[in-house]
Structures are given as structure tokens and as C-alpha cells.
Amino acid sequence: MDTIIFETQQELDAYAAGLIADTVNRKPNAVLGLATGSTPIGIYDKIVELYNQQKVSFRGVTTFNLDEYVGLSPDDEQSYAYYMNRHLFSHIDIPQDQTHLPDGTADNLEAECRRYDDMLAASPVDIQLLGLGHNGHIGFNEPGTALTGGTHAVELKPETREANARFFASMDDVPDKAVTMGVGSILKADTIVLAVRGSDKANIVKEALTGPITTSVPASLLQTHARVIVLLDREAGRMLKDNG
Template structure:
């Protein structure tokens, strides 16, 4: 596991976007899994700039996403379908037929199995982009998640609901479950980049790096993968830096 600490979120975003660009230039038909949430937004903005400047093309890229709320239509402004289109897809030259997100409507077991089959059919994920929750969840794999689990319906913890309620009219509107890639699915990606920023992520990052590999720290399973890079800002790396200085 490689940990790269950048002075601020802008430098972090530029660095991460350049890494992603280089992966696409090396393999134009790259299979990328994108993350949602605040952490990757600036990176996506940098990718949009690169695409507009003709520095990189997404025309042959196939995209996947980590998760989606259960019971929310994709046109809903709180859905991750909507988020991805409004923060990235609508502004780059990706073929809309190559965009794949989990389906949170209908039979979730069937949807989960179909999503896993689609990933396999496309040859697996080359590059996985992750964020991390305050409780060290990756995708919606909450504490207690097992490394054998694949895409499935998961119950969201109160801390995750609290963190996401800012996107909804009220806490009651936040879905209580989501369809999420499992840790096994995530770890099958060839390369993983995790983005984190802000002091609220400091404990989760510290536990990821220095904690035991355990279901209680879902992100700790990333230590079992051969090619993981954590790109973080100084505020989220606060506890790591304090430990290193001792």
C-alpha cells in the first residue's frame, strides 16, 4: 500500500487525475469503477478539463460505479446515477452505452447478480477509484463486512445516514439500504486508488494503515491487495503524520 500525502485538495486532485489519465493513455479501453461523494469531485473536474483540452479521451472507456441507493429512481437528484452524470459523464466524451451503474430498483438480488456478471463479461475492472467513510467503509461496505462478499443489498449505518442526509430534504428521506459492490469485487480490480480529504477522515485513514485487517475496519482489507495507492490531503493525514513524527 502506497500513501501519498498532498498539501491540499487541489494538488491532490491534479495528481489523481494525472494518474487516471496515464492509465487511460496506456489502455484506451480501460474499465474504470468510479466513486461518488465529495472526495472525488475535484479529481473529476480535472478530468473534464483534460478531456476538453484533448489530453485524454474516454471514448473507449467502460465505466462502473461502486453503489446506488435502493428505492431511488436514477432521475432523482439524490441518486448516484444523477451525481455521476452531473459531476462527470455529461462533460466528457464517454460513450453513454459504456456507462454501467448498479440498479437500486426492482429485485436487488437479481440486479446484484447481473452486475457481477457484467463486470466479469467486460473482463474485470482495471482501475478502481474509492473514497472512504468516517467509519472506514469503502463503497457501502460498513463495519462487519466480510472479504468474501460481492455486490448485494446492504443496510446503512446511522453514521453513514448522518453523513449523507445533507443531500436530502430530511434524514427520513435518506434510504436505509443500498446496492453495493462487495469487498471481494473491489479487491479483484487490478489497481486501486483511494481518495480522502478533510480532518473527518483522519481516524479512518489511520486505522486503515495501522489497524489490524478486520471486518470492523472494511478499508483495512485494501492492505491485502498488491497495487493500492492512497492519495490524501494533509488534513486527512493528520494522525498519520503525528505518528510518523514520534
């Protein structure tokens, strides 16, 4: 596991974007695993800059997103499909049919999860971008006594819904379920990039990266992966710095 602490969020964003662009330039038909939330927005902005500078093309790329809310259609402004189009897909040359997210409106969520896992099995992820939840979740894999390996529907923890409430008009509007890649699926990626920012994440960063490997902190399972690149801003990494 390689950990890099940046002085500014802008430096972190540029570095992460560079890792993804380098992957695509080395392998034009690369498969990218993508994340949502507030942390990746700056990374996607930098990717768009690289594309506009003609330093990378996504014409041959396939993408798989980690998760989607149950019940939100792709044209809902709070859906992750809408988020991805707004922040990345509509600004680069990737064909729309090469971008994939779980369908949170599927009538049969179990069948949708199997469909998504089948696609992932056929197109292994070369580089997976992750954020980190305050409770240690990756994707929407919430802490528990056990974790599901494959794509599955999940009940969101109250703290997760509260953290995401800032994107919605009210707490009542925040979905209580999502479809997410499982930890097993995430760990199959060739390279994992974990990007975290903010002093409010410092404790969970230390716990996830240096604490025991446990399903009560799903991100701790990243310690078992052969190639994880951790990108932190100074505040998120402050407890690691304090302890050498």
C-alpha cells in the same frame, strides 16, 4: 501500498485525475471503477479539464460505479446515476451505454446483483477510485462480523445515513438501503486509488491503513491488495505524519 500526502485538495485532485487519464491513455479501452460522494467531485472536475484540453478521450472506456441507493431512479437528483452524469459523464465523450451503475429500482435486487457481478467478471476493473467512510466503509460495505464478496444489497448504518443527510432535504429522505459492489469485487481491481480528505477522517485513515485487518474496518482489507495508491490531504494524513 503507496501513500502520498498533499498540501492542498487541488493537488490531490489533479494527481488522482492524472492517474486515471494516464490509465486511459495507455489503454484506451480501460475499465474504470468510480466512486461518488463529496471527495471525488474535484477529481472529476480535473478529469473534465483534461478532456477539454484534449489530453484524454473516454470513447473506448467502460465504467462501473461502486453503488447506488435502493429506490432512487436515475433521474432523481440524489441518485448516484444523476451525480455521475452531472459531474462527469455529460462533460466527456464516453458513450452512455458504456457507463454502468447498479439499478436501485430493480424489482429483484438479488438478480440485479448477479447481473452486475457478471458484467464485472467480463470486464475486470483496471483502476478503482475509492473514498473512505467515517466508519471505515468502502463502497457501502459497512462494518460487521463478516463481509460479502460480491455485489449485494445492504442496510445502511445510522452513521452512514447521517453523513449523507447533508445531500438531502431531511434525514427522513435519506435511503436506508443501497446496492454495492462487495469488498471482494473491489479487491479484484488491478489498481486501487483511495482518496481521502479532511481532519475528521484522520483517525479512520490511520486505523484502516496501519491497524489490524478486520471486517469491523472494511477499508483495512485494502492492506491485502498488491497495488493501492493512497492520496490524502494534509489534514486526513496528519496522524500518519505524526507517527513517521
